[in-house]
């Protein structure tokens with residue numbers, strides 16, 4: 323039988339995803355001022371589920387209240403929001419979809435508006451044009467690392483209790499687990515640094531700790547970079563080894579992404595599926611299915627990726643933010659492509675300064691619109707609406723970037 327985008331996928335543990343579409347995580351920033359889940363989240367996720375996507379990954383949920391990545395993050399440390407989390411999960415599971423909660427800790431990529439002294443594997447400051455937005459980190463001690471591992475595990479247990487279908491560990495995009503994997507960021511000389519085996523120890527301990535608590539039937543996925551795309555960061559060779567090891571340990575799904583927020587590949591436009599060649603190679607080496615995220619925009623591109631066995635699942639972030647019902651449209655033969663636009667303020671020097679900010683604000687604004695029953699603004703190329711949206715919610719702190 324030929325596999326199509328509408329062929330169900332069975333994970334190793336028997337968990338079935340009804341088709342090959344995955345909504346990749348996009349931080350909704352719809353949490354309350356005290357970082358709790360809110361009803362608009364349920365509306366947004368119900369819309370995605372009703373749009374036909376088989377697997378929906380939540381925007382990153384923070385596992386540690388003292389370490390947040392963005393304004394409006396949801397934090398899960400314990401049971402206090404179980405009811406709200408149940409509503410969030412059932413907005414998808416009641417509508418024939420699966421929902422995985424993405425779990426994250428930002429490490430040093432926590433902006434200075436949120437963290438006076440962020441924590442990291444080692445004292446290596448953020449770099450790049452947005453570095454001014456981050457305070458210098460301090461190095462975690464071993465008992466703090468153990469605490470963070472426990473926080474990831476606790477959050478997974480709460481997710482399971484709340485009815486989420488699974489969890490995804492976020493080890494990509496320059497956040498804490500990616501920092502541990504990267505020899506550039508991780509200069510530790512204890513058992514959490516140095517060799518690759520040591521640099522991935524935190525990830526392994528998180529995974530094994532979760533598995534022990536949630537059991538074999540509860541899917542645990544991993545989002546990981548194909549490489550950091552920098553000379554001394556986490557390399558492709560390392561990434562392959564980590565994926566192989568996690569596969570041996572029993573991970574249920576690997577989502578491949580790449581780079582970090584300094585690198586345009588995380589958010590490029592019009593370059594095609596970025597990581598498909600890498601994924602093809604990996605697919606030959608492991609048992610777990612693979613999701614590739616980044617750059618899909620055409621029906622043909624998505625179909626080809628599945629037909630050519632380049633990936634088991636097609637991950638879509640911005641396209642599904644803009645068109646939440648792509649799978650249904652495609653089934654009806656009514657989706658061909660989506661155009662994502664560069665937004666401009668009309669002033670080139672200003673665009674250069676606020677471009678990365680606008681990129682995120684715009685998609686947050688569109689998720690907020692969907693969450694409130696409004697249609698998305700697919701034809702807009704004007705950045706001012708998105709900037710206005712962020713200022714209205716965050717005041718002047720909207721000017722401080724929240725990613726590297």
Ligand SMILES: Cc1cc2nc3c(=O)[nH]c(=O)nc-3n(C[C@H](O)[C@H](O)[C@H](O)COP(=O)(O)O)c2cc1C
Pocket residue numbers: 346347348349380381382424492494495545579588589615616617618637638639640641681682683685686
């Ligand atoms: C507004 C926005 C928020 C994002 N938030 C997350 C996140 O919380 N976790 C994550 O793993 N990736 C996040 N991403 C990255 C996407 O999951 C995805 O890897 C990237 O957008 C490339 O996929 P695309 O070309 O389909 O948009 C975000 C992207 C955008 C645009």
